[in-house]
Amino acid sequence: VSQTWESPENLGVVLNFAKFRAFLAEEVERFGGEVWLGCRYTGHSHANGETIVEFKQLSDGQSVKVSTKVLVDATGFARAIMYEKENDKPEFLSGTGIEYLIEVEPEVYDKYANDLIFFLGDKWMPKGYSWIFPMEQNRLKVGAGRIFLDPKTVKNLEPLKKYIDLLIDEYLKSKNYTIIDKHGSTLKYSQGLQDIYCQDNIIAIGDTVSTVNFLGGEGIRHGMDGAEIAGKYIQKYLDGKISDFRDYETEMHRKFDQKWHISERLAVRKYIDDVNDVLTDKTIDYLKYMKTEDVMDILFYYKFEKISRGLGGYLSRKIKGFIRKLGG
Numbered sequence: 001v002s003q004t005w006e007s008p009e010n011l012g013v014v015l016n017f018a019k020f021r022a023f024l025a026e027e028v029e030r031f032g033g034e035v036w037l038g039c040r041y042t043g044h045s046h047a048n049g050e051t052i053v054e055f056k057q058l059s060d061g062q063s064v065k066v067s068t069k070v071l072v073d074a075t076g077f078a079r080a081i082m083y084e085k086e087n088d089k090p091e092f093l094s095g096t097g098i099e100y101l102i103e104v105e106p107e108v109y110d111k112y113a114n115d116l117i118f119f120l121g122d123k124w125m126p127k128g129y130s131w132i133f134p135m136e137q138n139r140l141k142v143g144a145g146r147i148f149l150d151p152k153t154v155k156n157l158e159p160l161k162k163y164i165d166l167l168i169d170e171y172l173k174s175k176n177y178t179i180i181d182k183h184g185s186t187l188k189y190s191q192g193l194q195d196i197y198c199q200d201n202i203i204a205i206g207d208t209v210s211t212v213n214f215l216g217g218e219g220i221r222h223g224m225d226g227a228e229i230a231g232k233y234i235q236k237y238l239d240g241k242i243s244d245f246r247d248y249e250t251e252m253h254r255k256f257d258q259k260w261h262i263s264e265r266l267a268v269r270k271y272i273d274d275v276n277d278v279l280t281d282k283t284i285d286y287l288k289y290m291k292t293e294d295v296m297d298i299l300f301y302y303k304f305e306k307i308s309r310g311l312g313g314y315l316s317r318k319i320k321g322f323i324r325k326l327g328g
């Protein structure tokens with residue numbers, strides 16, 4: 001089954017994550033901050049009303065101590081500050097993915113230069129999905145991600161690389177490509193958004209508090225939205241207007257709970273419960289009657305109410321199709 005939605009207008013951009021991170025680092029410096037790379041947070045302690053944070057420099061193993069009024073846990077799925085030991089962490093829904101940046105023949109690139117392509121179903125990526133996005137002239141991002149399930153319960157899982165090769169060889173049919181970069185990472189999402197958002201003068205943002213949407217694995221925009229909310233409360237804390245970050249936690253739940261709870265339920269149905277692509281096929285069959293804007297609203301803005309609103313149109317088309325068939 002293949003379904004295409006088109007728009008005469010640009011509906012978004014494909015982000016170059018490396019350039020984006022470099023931009024953010026420059027912004028920190030522009031606002032008077034310092035960026036230290038190659039340092040690992042190893043612990044913190046409170047003494048005389050101060051928080052002392054300890055880092056290890058990866059180059060020479062030296063320890064560096066910094067004193068701070070507010071400590072932000074932005075260590076992603078590691079949640080390195082909020083959980084001291086691995087054993088302290090609760091169960092998470094986990095996912096893992098890898099993405100290649102490849103350079104392909106101009107004729108291959110031109111075919112896909114304006115498309116975002118998602119591959120669903122067991123053939124392309126069991127328990128997940130794979131994708132091809134255009135990055136820049138002759139360069140495509142090709143990736144695959146899936147939910148992590150206990151290998152004892154799921155047999156015959158092939159390595160993710162196999163599914164990326166499948167996209168390149170069978171879909172793109174590129175004979176002469178070069179791999180420019182390979183990267184991969186992990187998602188750990190707290191079902192029911194039960195993360196630790198704050199503790200004394202520590203506040204957590206981004207994947208550390210599951211701002212990543214587990215249905216699509218999209219987390220950059222949402223991490224930034226959450227960080228903007230955190231920034232507001234950090235300023236209030238530094239100005240002495242609040243003495244803890246509990247209101248931050250409340251506002252984050254207000255912003256994310258409803259949409260994220262529906263997304264995680266759909267993710268469990270799609271990535272864990274769907275057998276033989278029954279649900280996947282039904283979903284595509286349903287979405288194919290929808291307008292591009294509505295599909296974008298559902299997939300990228302989680303406006304799930306559009307699904308039920310579309311039901312009337314879907315059913316009436318199905319019934320009309322059925323009557324037509326009866327009429328021969």
Ligand SMILES: Cc1cc2nc3c(=O)[nH]c(=O)nc-3n(C[C@H](O)[C@H](O)[C@H](O)COP(=O)(O)OP(=O)(O)OC[C@H]3O[C@@H](n4cnc5c(N)ncnc54)[C@H](O)[C@@H]3O)c2cc1C
Nearest residue numbers: 040041075076078080097098185186206207212218219220
């Ligand atoms: C394969 C894959 C593809 C994805 N594609 C997309 C996409 O197309 N669009 C999208 O929006 N999202 C995507 N995501 C999700 C997105 O990457 C995350 O949601 C986002 O990066 C979260 O940002 P963050 O800053 O919270 O955490 P991260 O980006 O994970 O940053 C955390 C940082 O903390 C560092 N760190 C961890 N522990 C320590 C420590 N002890 N000391 C110092 N530093 C530490 C890490 O090295 C890392 O640099 C993808 C995820 C994966 C796995």
